[in-house]
Amino acid sequence: MITVLCGGVGAARLLGLLQREVSSFEYTAIVNVADDLVLHGVTICPDLDTVTYTLAGLNNEVTGWGLVDETWRVNQELAKLGGEAWFQLGDRDMATHLFRTQRLSEGATKTEVAAELAARLGVTIPILPASNEPVSTYLETDIGELSFQEYFVKHRHAVPVSKISFRGVEVATATTEVLSALKKSEKILIAPSNPLLSIAPVLAIAGITEVLEQRRDSIAAISPLIGGRALKGPADHLMTELGFESSAFGVAAYYGNLVGHWFIDEVDYAQAARIEELGATVTVLPTIMTEPLSGAALAKGIAAWLN
Ligand code: GDP
Ligand code: CA
Numbered sequence: 040m041i042t043v044l045c046g047g048v049g050a051a052r053l054l055g056l057l058q059r060e061v062s063s064f065e066y067t068a069i070v071n072v073a074d075d076l077v078l079h080g081v082t083i084c085p086d087l088d089t090v091t092y093t094l095a096g097l098n099n100e101v102t103g104w105g106l107v108d109e110t111w112r113v114n115q116e117l118a119k120l121g122g123e124a125w126f127q128l129g130d131r132d133m134a135t136h137l138f139r140t141q142r143l144s145e146g147a148t149k150t151e152v153a154a155e156l157a158a159r160l161g162v163t164i165p166i167l168p169a170s171n172e173p174v175s176t177y178l179e180t181d182i183g184e185l186s187f188q189e190y191f192v193k194h195r196h197a198v199p200v201s202k203i204s205f206r207g208v209e210v211a212t213a214t215t216e217v218l219s220a221l222k223k224s225e226k227i228l229i230a231p232s233n234p235l236l237s238i239a240p241v242l243a244i245a246g247i248t249e250v251l252e253q254r255r256d257s258i259a260a261i262s263p264l265i266g267g268r269a270l271k272g273p274a275d276h277l278m279t280e281l282g283f284e285s286s287a288f289g290v291a292a293y294y295g296n297l298v299g300h301w302f303i304d305e306v307d308y309a310q311a312a313r314i315e316e317l318g319a320t321v322t323v324l325p326t327i328m329t330e331p332l333s334g335a336a337l338a339k340g341i342a343a344w345l346n
Pocket of ligand 1: 045046047048049050051052086089231232233234236237261262263264265268269270271272274275326327328329
């Protein structure tokens, strides 16, 4: 069994690739919950939904989030009413949030709801929220403190950030499912997700880093930065704003001793030696998963490390 630490899109692509091309292993996804929010009274879990929809083959390739064949009538009406229409919720997608909110109000945990949604959408990979307790990302920016979605969606991650905090993380605990998956897995992968916004809030939950620290040699990560740039989202400029190098090396230095092996993109081959100096081994290969040939090469490289 292989466990994958996940944010949203970067992780969903990796899991999809592994499910298709390295199917000789069983995977478990541990997913960030710090992007979650309550809006219009409904609980929305963007990273859990991105991973679930992608593995179900239902993800919207046009928007890069949400469900395929989406319509927006509810959101259009909300806009007319002067409601919080800046966070676009599709009509089909809304059913997921309504289902989740109802189940949570009946006393189900986020873990139980994630499993129910996955099962009903035909996803076989266990999708585990990192915690059942609320953890919420807040960012200190040039225009004041913003919640994660205010930063990411309302301000299109275009405002400089000076600090990131995860509210609730001091009291949140990893679920028993998460800790048991981490302990049972032969190897652990850290997806090419945003290190500061997607993976950091998973690592910050009590119990998770403690398990990982015991097993550096069985942990590998795929760099989300290629040629110093993120394929999507703010990972690159956030690294710089928070004092890290915006590069594969910068991400490796940020994770430090946690990661024993790195998969970095071929354009970053010159950084392999610097990453090795951190005490990790490195595979240099194509890492862009949206390009079939490149994705196949990455899958092959990961399969070699897993075997
Ligand atoms: P979000 O929660 O949806 O913002 O997504 P994540 O945190 O999972 O991932 C965002 C990161 O995924 C960005 O830094 C991207 O560069 C990275 N990413 C997305 N697709 C790919 C890919 O095909 N290859 C690699 N190496 N990174 C990717
Ligand atoms: Ca996310």
